[in-house]
Amino acid sequence: MSAETMLAVRTVAATTLDYVRVPRPSAGPGEALLRIDHVALCGTDLHIFEDDYASELPLVQGHELAGTVVALGPGIDEPGVDGLALGDRVAVDPLIPCGQCAACRQGRGNVCARLVVLGCYCDGGLAEYLPVSAERLHRIPDGIPSELGAIAEPVSIALQAITRGRAAAGETVLVLGAGPIGLLATLALRDLGCTVITADTVPGRLDLARDFGAHHTLLVDPTGPFPAEELAAALPDTAPDGPQLVLEATGVPASLTNAVTAVAPAGRVVQVGISVRPTGFPLNLLAFKEIDLLGSRNSQGLIPQALELIVRHPDTVRALITHRFGVQDLATAFATMRDTGQRVGKILIDMPGAGDDGDGTRRDARDGALSR
Structure with a gap:
């Protein structure tokens, strides 16, 4: 690899990738330059x-990422300042808020x-190097493989949804x-100490x-009614x-x-799944139960x-990674995400510069699978 250029993968049109060499960036004021090690893919990436999606193409995708600090920009170029040092393995918070709007205030x-979100509304992690504001970087704890930093x-x-719902130990959560x-x-x-009931089709x-800790599970028939009796049987005496x-x-x-039908009176419902499709339910459910209906x-x-939970x-958490590809096989990775004939969880992309995971080994995804 030339010291002056780097590989980047641009999504230039629907289902069209362009592998290009571009100038290698440098770290600006308050930034660290990362060598990108791993990028994880999610449903948003497939939509882009x-x-x-609302993104404008061409775009270098990749918003779930982990990398290694290889340079520090002005303002953070002294050892220990802002908690960063050369060689640190970091997870990236890809959000870049304006800091001025009502929500930010x-x-x-x-x-x-x-x-602005790295990899969604501006260029992200599917490149060998990426400059990122130091305040968006969080050191991956020792003993945790870099790949899990991308998760x-x-x-x-998930933690945001739980926080929005004000979950507390001893509560029952569906x-x-x-x-x-x-x-x-x-x-x-x-x-956290909740009783957890998880439902799926x-x-x-x-x-x-x-395996992830559900005390009870409910199988939902997508063409039939919700299994209310099974839910009632799974509820503890405290709920x-x-x-x-x-x-x-x-x-x-x-x-x-x-x-909103299942939640207890005075309960909370958090909507974290995203869709542009409309929904409908009797409005009296909200009023009569006095439900808190919250978005996340x-x-x-x-x-x-998140890193503490991974520790x-x-x-x-590693069991989520069901497929792994090198960046040269990115098109195959996206095709795998679209394949309804196999179970797909998190797909991990290994970038060219990724080395070992801190203990001299390269870890592979474990056996096991799940659907998106």
Whole structure:
């Protein structure tokens, strides 16, 4: 590799990738230059790849990423300043809020009116090097492989939903959907001390939900009624009227109806699954139960807490990674995401500069699978 240029992969049109050599960037004031080691893919990446998202192409994708600090820009070029040093392995918070809008002034930059997200609205991690503001970087703890640093961002999404729902130890929580966010929420809720009931339409996902800590699971028939009797049988004595909190993590409109129907009076429902489709339910459910209906988007600075959860449960989190590709096989990775004939969890992309994971080994994804 030339010292002056680097490889970058641009999505230039729907399902079209362009591998290009571009000038290698440098770290600006307050920035660190990262060698990108790993990028994880999610459903948003697939939508961008298919040009079915608000992003403007061409774009270097990649918002779930981990890298190694190789240079420090002005203002952070003294050892220890801002907690960064050359060689640090870091997870990246990809959100860049404006800092000026009403949401930002409330400390809620995750829903900034002019939010920029690395890899979604500006160039991201599918390049060999990327300059990132030091305040968006969080050191990956020793003993944790760098690949799991790339999973910290989706973990933080699950933690944001839990935070929005004000989950507390001893409560019963129903998680609707056992995709990656639902599974990570299940893990975090169990870690918090909640009784967790996880529901999905796919039996294999429910097997994983139990591995992630679900006390009970519910199989939902997508063409039939919600299994209310099975839910009632799973509720502990501390939640006789229903779960105190429901997290909707599917984005299926009918699932939100199930959530407001199932939640206990005075309970909370958090919508974290995303869809542009409309939903509908009797409005009296909200009023008569006095439900708190809350949205959840991105993460309000929860990458450090995400890394702490990963430290406590590294093997469980690693089980999300079901496929792994080199960046040269990125088109195959996206084709795998679209393949409904196989179970796909998190897909990890290894970038060219990625070395060992801190202990001299290169880890492969473990056996096991789940659907998106």
